[in-house]
Amino acid sequence: MALDQESFELLKMSLDRFIQERLMPAEDVVEESDDVPSDIVDDMRALGLFGLSIPEEYGGIGLSMSQECEVAYALGHTALAFRSVVGTNIGIGSQGILMDGTEVQKAEYLPAIASGELIVSFALTEPDAGSDVASLRARAVPDGGDYLLSGTKRFITNAPRAGAFTLMARTGESGAKGITAFLVPASLPGLSLGKPDKKMGQRGTKTCDVHLDNVRVPATNIIGGVPGRGFKTAMKVLDRGRLHISALACGMASRIQRESIAYAQQRKQFGKRIGEFQLVQAMLADSQAELLAGWSLVQACARRYDGKPPALGDPEISMQASCAKMYATEMVGRVADRGVQIHGGAGYINEYKVERFYRDVRLLRLYEGTTQIQQLVIGKHLMRSE
Numbered sequence: 507m508a509l510d511q512e513s514f515e516l517l518k519m520s521l522d523r524f525i526q527e528r529l530m531p532a533e534d535v536v537e538e539s540d541d542v543p544s545d546i547v548d549d550m551r552a553l554g555l556f557g558l559s560i561p562e563e564y565g566g567i568g569l570s571m572s573q574e575c576e577v578a579y580a581l582g583h584t585a586l587a588f589r590s591v592v593g594t595n596i597g598i599g600s601q602g603i604l605m606d607g608t609e610v611q612k613a614e615y616l617p618a619i620a621s622g623e624l625i626v627s628f629a630l631t632e633p634d635a636g637s638d639v640a641s642l643r644a645r646a647v648p649d650g651g652d653y654l655l656s657g658t659k660r661f662i663t664n665a666p667r668a669g670a671f672t673l674m675a676r677t678g679e680s681g682a683k684g685i686t687a688f689l690v691p692a693s694l695p696g697l698s699l700g701k702p703d704k705k706m707g708q709r710g711t712k713t714c715d716v717h718l719d720n721v722r723v724p725a726t727n728i729i730g731g732v733p734g735r736g737f738k739t740a741m742k743v744l745d746r747g748r749l750h751i752s753a754l755a756c757g758m759a760s761r762i763q764r765e766s767i768a769y770a771q772q773r774k775q776f777g778k779r780i781g782e783f784q785l786v787q788a789m790l791a792d793s794q795a796e797l798l799a800g801w802s803l804v805q806a807c808a809r810r811y812d813g814k815p816p817a818l819g820d821p822e823i824s825m826q827a828s829c830a831k832m833y834a835t836e837m838v839g840r841v842a843d844r845g846v847q848i849h850g851g852a853g854y855i856n857e858y859k860v861e862r863f864y865r866d867v868r869l870l871r872l873y874e875g876t877t878q879i880q881q882l883v884i885g886k887h888l889m890r891s892e
């Protein structure tokens with residue numbers, strides 16, 4: 507699956523213009539209001555951003571992973587809240603349905619997800635199951651032809667905006683094999699939302715708890731129709747999500763570099779522009795080399811991903827996605843830190859963008875698997891290989 511090159515170039519041109527002319531000027535509004543203005547969300551729908559990764563037959567644009575990474579890289583150049591609005595529809599919310607759903611589920615859900623009419627969230631994490639997903643406790647108990655779902659899901663991105671959830675609950679034995687993925691409409695009785703999370707950064711992104719109190723879900727809403735496959739579905743979705751996040755991290759590193767270079771070119775100290783000092787140039791050079799290394803790694807891993815049908819899962823691809831996620835998100839943390847350093851005291855003041863980006867990028871090393879989880883995935887894979 508891929509969009510032809512000519513159409514993709516046109517899409518990228520419109521997107522770049524949209525980022526420059528609509529999103530960047532609205533960054534302060536997002537920061538101050540802690541929300542993304544609804545007219546911008548409407549424009550995102552019109553541009554097709556919600557359906558980037560959904561095949562054309564279901565009303566999406568059908569980008570390849572490499573193309574999706576280029577889009578994530580472009581969106582990384584502005585407040586991360588904008589990408590977050592569309593992020594769950596492009597990635598972790600929709601991909602379980604696409605990879606493992608039945609034809610009926612795909613036909614029912616994907617067109618509305620692609621158009622952005624339906625926002626879909628990914629509900630995996632729980633208060634006591636973060637990195638250790640296999641220990642999750644939300645229960646799904648069979649009742650007639652239905653399941654009754656109970657439990658709490660935590661830090662669920664876009665939950666306040668969501669019309670449906672791809673939600674993992676336990677239908678069987680302890681561990682990974684007892685986990686099932688369900689499609690859960692947000693309107694079902696017994697489903698309620700917690701208070702909005704107050705986060706360190708990424709203002710404008712919406713996360714909260716999702717509480718399930720005997721929510722009756724038909725068995726036909728099990729993704730793929732077979733219980734016990736939810737853990738693998740979640741892991742495959744995360745492999746893809748991790749590549750997307752690494753591209754986003756590189757985009758944000760590039761933006762922080764731009765801000766830092768612009769500052770170094772105009773700020774004067776000791777009678778010179780600070781960018782003329784070699785110690786400042788050294789920081790910029792380190793960031794530039796790391797940014798290029800990260801982005802090259804992400805592109806190479808995305809190309810490799812495109813060579814393999816995603817529904818199958820592949821330990822080599824998981825390992826590569828974890829390498830990309832680990833390197834790119836750690837890298838942008840270092841770039842943001844240097845960005846603040848280059849700005850000096852101004853970098854600690856919120857009228858300069860680097861102060862905000864420094865806080866925003868911190869999350870990239872945590873969600874969709876911490877750096878330590880990426881190390882585990884990589885290490886496990888290496889120890890298994892001959």
Ligand code: COS
Nearest residue numbers: 630631637638639640682738741742819824873874875879
């Ligand atoms: N694709 C397909 N199958 C996968 C897979 C993948 N990427 N990763 C694991 N599996 C399969 C394994 O092959 C194994 O299958 P079998 O039992 O048939 O052999 C099964 O899933 C269990 O795998 P494993 O034993 O590796 O599971 P663990 O409980 O050890 O968990 C980690 C592995 C820690 C990597 C996983 O729990 C994880 O990714 N945690 C972080 C979760 C996360 O990112 N949370 C963020 C919240 S979502 S925003």
